[in-house]
Amino acid sequence: MNDLHVHTKFSCDSEAEMKDYMEAAIQKGLHTVCFTDHVDLNPNDYGYNYYNSSAFFEEYLLLKQRYHAQTEVLAGIEFGEPHLYPDELKQLVMRPYDYVIGSIHWIGDMFPCQKVREQYSAKEFYTLYWIEVLKAVRCGGFDSLGHIDFPKRYYGEIYYEEPIMNEIFKTLLEKDMVIEINTSSLRKGHEQTMPGKELLQIYKDNGGKYITIGSDAHEVKDLATDYEIAKQISCELGLQEIIYRNRKRMIKVEE
Numbered sequence: 052m053n054d055l056h057v058h059t060k061f062s063c064d065s066e067a068e069m070k071d072y073m074e075a076a077i078q079k080g081l082h083t084v085c086f087t088d089h090v091d092l093n094p095n096d097y098g099y100n101y102y103n104s105s106a107f108f109e110e111y112l113l114l115k116q117r118y119h120a121q122t123e124v125l126a127g128i129e130f131g132e133p134h135l136y137p138d139e140l141k142q143l144v145m146r147p148y149d150y151v152i153g154s155i156h157w158i159g160d161m162f163p164c165q166k167v168r169e170q171y172s173a174k175e176f177y178t179l180y181w182i183e184v185l186k187a188v189r190c191g192g193f194d195s196l197g198h199i200d201f202p203k204r205y206y207g208e209i210y211y212e213e214p215i216m217n218e219i220f221k222t223l224l225e226k227d228m229v230i231e232i233n234t235s236s237l238r239k240g241h242e243q244t245m246p247g248k249e250l251l252q253i254y255k256d257n258g259g260k261y262i263t264i265g266s267d268a269h270e271v272k273d274l275a276t277d278y279e280i281a282k283q284i285s286c287e288l289g290l291q292e293i294i295y296r297n298r299k300r301m302i303k304v305e306e
């Protein structure tokens with residue numbers, strides 16, 4: 052089991068301690084945990100400018116020393132709207148991160164909160180959202196695209212048109228990036244992982260081979276939850292789970 056999407060107290064919306072995750076990881080028998088705290092540079096975001104990379108690495112390096120014989124621990128970030136802050140992203144990843152998730156949470160100053168949901172139908176919102184995702188993928192600079200159908204968490208449904216999905220996946224694969232299977236939607240009562248089988252199949256049809264798996268835990272109890280479900284979906288579709296070390300794809304995790 053691996054969990055490549057984990058938030059700690061270095062994210063504005065989590066209070067979880069890294070060492071508590073590591074203890075839980077050992078108990079659950081995890082092979083690899085990657086901490087991916089939010090880096091949000093959108094002034095509308097609650098976590099705007101919250102992340103402190105130096106403070107993160109200071110604690111992370113101590114932890115790595117202490118736990119690496121039992122469970123592999125990696126350093127990552129979840130960078131919001133990477134296409135809008137490419138210089139900041141480049142600057143930040145000069146630090147020794149293993150893995151960078153690129154996520155779209157905002158369309159300008161719009162988040163899929165209740166007020167926005169009252170104004171925009173799912174179709175209207177998703178249409179704007181996919182354009183934003185395509186811009187991010189064209190810009191690149193990250194390893195894995197986070198929770199690709201993110202509005203599903205709030206709208207509870209998905210809307211897409213195949214041509215733009217094909218364009219997103221083709222561009223992503225050209226840039227040697229992958230997508231993640233994020234299991235947090237299952238904890239929120241949705242039926243599908245993010246993405247579900249439908250989009251994963253389109254990814255595969257465009258030549259996608261690899262995926263990463265992450266719980267998006269913000270609390271220790273959620274570490275690696277529903278990993279088996281994500282793993283099973285990927286196996287059924289013939290997609291292979293990978294991890295990243297030192298920004299490089301590791302196809303055989305045990306290596």
Ligand SMILES: [Zn+2]
Nearest residue numbers: 129154197198
């Ligand atoms: Zn996210």
Ligand SMILES: [Zn+2]
Nearest residue numbers: 056058129267
């Ligand atoms: Zn996250």
